[in-house]
Amino acid sequence: MINIAKPEFAQRLEKIQRLLVEQKLDALVVYGDEYRKESLRYVCNFWPIFERAACFIPAHGEPILGGAPEGEKYAREMSVWPDIRNVKDFACVSVPEEIDYPLAKFSSFKEILGETLRGGKRLGVVGMYDMPAPIFNRLASSIAGLEIRDAASVLQQMRITKSPGEIACLREAGRLACIGYEQLIAKAIPGNTERQAAGAAEGAARSAGAEAINFMVFGSGPRADTIIGRTAERTIQDGDMIMAALAVQYEGYVATVEYPFVAGQASSTQKAFLTVLLEAANVQQRYLKHGTVAGEMVQAVKAVFAKHNLSAYDVYPPMHGIGLAEAESPYPDQHATYLFQTGMCVNSDISLFGHPAGSNRLEEGFVIGATGPESITPLIRRLCERQFFSTDEILPFLEQKPTLSA
Numbered sequence: 001m002i003n004i005a006k007p008e009f010a011q012r013l014e015k016i017q018r019l020l021v022e023q024k025l026d027a028l029v030v031y032g033d034e035y036r037k038e039s040l041r042y043v044c045n046f047w048p049i050f051e052r053a054a055c056f057i058p059a060h061g062e063p064i065l066g067g068a069p070e071g072e073k074y075a076r077e078m079s080v081w082p083d084i085r086n087v088k089d090f091a092c093v094s095v096p097e098e099i100d101y102p103l104a105k106f107s108s109f110k111e112i113l114g115e116t117l118r119g120g121k122r123l124g125v126v127g128m129y130d131m132p133a134p135i136f137n138r139l140a141s142s143i144a145g146l147e148i149r150d151a152a153s154v155l156q157q158m159r160i161t162k163s164p165g166e167i168a169c170l171r172e173a174g175r176l177a178c179i180g181y182e183q184l185i186a187k188a189i190p191g192n193t194e195r196q197a198a199g200a201a202e203g204a205a206r207s208a209g210a211e212a213i214n215f216m217v218f219g220s221g222p223r224a225d226t227i228i229g230r231t232a233e234r235t236i237q238d239g240d241m242i243m244a245a246l247a248v249q250y251e252g253y254v255a256t257v258e259y260p261f262v263a264g265q266a267s268s269t270q271k272a273f274l275t276v277l278l279e280a281a282n283v284q285q286r287y288l289k290h291g292t293v294a295g296e297m298v299q300a301v302k303a304v305f306a307k308h309n310l311s312a313y314d315v316y317p318p319m320h321g322i323g324l325a326e327a328e329s330p331y332p333d334q335h336a337t338y339l340f341q342t343g344m345c346v347n348s349d350i351s352l353f354g355h356p357a358g359s360n361r362l363e364e365g366f367v368i369g370a371t372g373p374e375s376i377t378p379l380i381r382r383l384c385e386r387q388f389f390s391t392d393e394i395l396p397f398l399e400q401k402p403t404l405s406a
Contacts, residue, residue: 002168003251004045009080012043012158013063019154020059026120027113028057028151029139031127033092038324039126039155041252046079052090052135054127055081058116066090066112069104085112089135109142117143124151160321160329161343166253167367170322170345173210173255174365174376177248180205180213181257181379182398184246189391190238190264194218194231197244205248214247214254214326220263225359227315227351238264241358247326254326256347257377259384260360266390273357274389280304280350281362281384284318288366288373290342294332301350302334313352313359322347322365344368345376 020028032040033052041047044055044065051068053075064083067075068090075084085107091099117123121143128136128150140148162170184201188194198216205213218231221240236242245258260274280301287297301318305311317334320327322345330336330344346368351361364380366373375381388394 002165002172004165004169006080008163008165009043009045013057015158016043016057016154017059020057020124023124023151023154024122025124025149025151026059026118026122027116028124028126028154030055030057030155031125031131033130036127036130038252038328041324042155042159044079044081045252046075047252048092049074051092052132054087054090056112056116058118059120060118064112064116066107068092069101072104087112089138109139113139113143113146121145122147122149124149124154126152126155128152156329159323161341162323162345162367163343166323167343167345169251169253170255170365170367171376173248173250173253174257174378176205176208176210176250177246177255177257177365178377178379179208180210180246180248181259184244185259185261185391185394185398188220188236188242188244188261188263189395190236190240192236194220194223194234194236197236197242198231201244201246205246210248210250211252212249214249214256215245216247217243217245217258219243225353227353227359236263239267239270240264241270241360243360245361245363252324254322254324255365255376256322256326256363257365257380258361258363259380260362261388261394262390264390265392269357271389273352273355274360275387276304276308276310277350277352277360277362278384278387280318281348281364284348284350285373288340288346288368290340290368290370292340293336294330294338294340295334295336297340298332298334298336305352310352310355313355315351315353316349318350319346319348321345340368342368342370346373 030039030043031054037047051071053067056064063081065079066085066087069086180201183204187200188197202213219226219229220236224241224243240263247256305314320331321329347365353359365376
């Protein structure tokens with residue numbers, strides 16, 4: 001099994017606590033829930049189900065994980081830190097009734113903050129804009145004179161460059177995503193529904209070891225121009241453009257794959273349109289290396305679109321970082337002046353939407369290296385190099401390459 005070992009969490013904690021001292025903070029609260037889990041998972045490995053949670057990190061000493069009663073045993077199974085407390089404010093239900101937990105023992109924000117602040121008043125919060133206002137207000141009022149500061153930057157810089165353990169998790173997520181996408185292509189054929197194709201992809205990835213499917217974006221035919229959208233009970237037709245992205249999570253880390261193709265046979269107009277996306281993806285490769293100015297990569301992709309008079313259909317930047325979130329820093333635009341660094345992990349996100357020939361997007365994952373990128377989603381890279389446009393072309397190739405995603 002590939003995972004992040006406890007010594008790496010201890011190293012993260014040590015660095016966080018140094019930053020707290022430098023920024024004159026007495027403690028840090030890292031909030032998370034089922035949907036915004038990345039920062040919480042980064043500091044303690046816990047990922048809530050239904051409920052909410054926070055890791056309370058003192059400037060010195062071990063953290064306390066505050067959760068809720070139904071997930072207490074699960075938290076003890078996942079968390080690398082053993083001090084687990086139940087907090088009523090974190091019980092997450094959508095009913096007006098007060099739910100009783102007769103066997104649970106509860107702690108309050110006042111108690112936990114008293115232990116972590118150790119008499120101090122300066123508290124940093126990560127996830128301030130994800131935390132519900134009632135919970136934030138109770139936290140803020142729990143200690144008299146508490147000074148709260150948005151401390152998202154404490155973790156943001158730490159997470160940009162990935163450790164060998166993180167890269168290993170992302171490679172595995174990418175491998176599993178490719179396994180799922182092979183099945184998506186196999187089922188996204190005329191006569192099947194969008195949900196059949198998506199179900200085959202998700203099932204294959206989960207069966208192969210995926211922790212979760214973060215999302216499936218899917219649109220066929222006229223629905224391909226949605227940019228993002230969920231599957232419908234729509235039967236795929238011959239000649240339909242397929243816009244489908246699969247995001248797979250492994251030990252918290254997420255890799256997303258998407259290859260633009262046509263169900264059945266592609267027309268010459270569709271092929272010409274898709275050729276531009278593939279050209280842009282292959283041009284992007286030259287810039288994904290240590291020391292390259294990030295904005296120059298964006299400019300190079302945009303130059304491909306401009307050359308083909310397609311700039312009007314270019315809807316957003318062509319790359320973002322990946323890690324514990326499907327999209328995180330770096331997220332450069334054409335004006336970005338910072339440099340790519342060895343160990344950054346990124347996803348291409350090259351798209352054209354609203355064109356008369358169709359709409360689509362291409363996504364593949366990479367680790368930035370000293371001289372170029374390492375693909376963590378080799379299925380997508382090989383399809384880009386082959387310049388396939390339709391299932392009629394792709395499926396025979398996959399049948400000849402049964403270990404393509406291994």
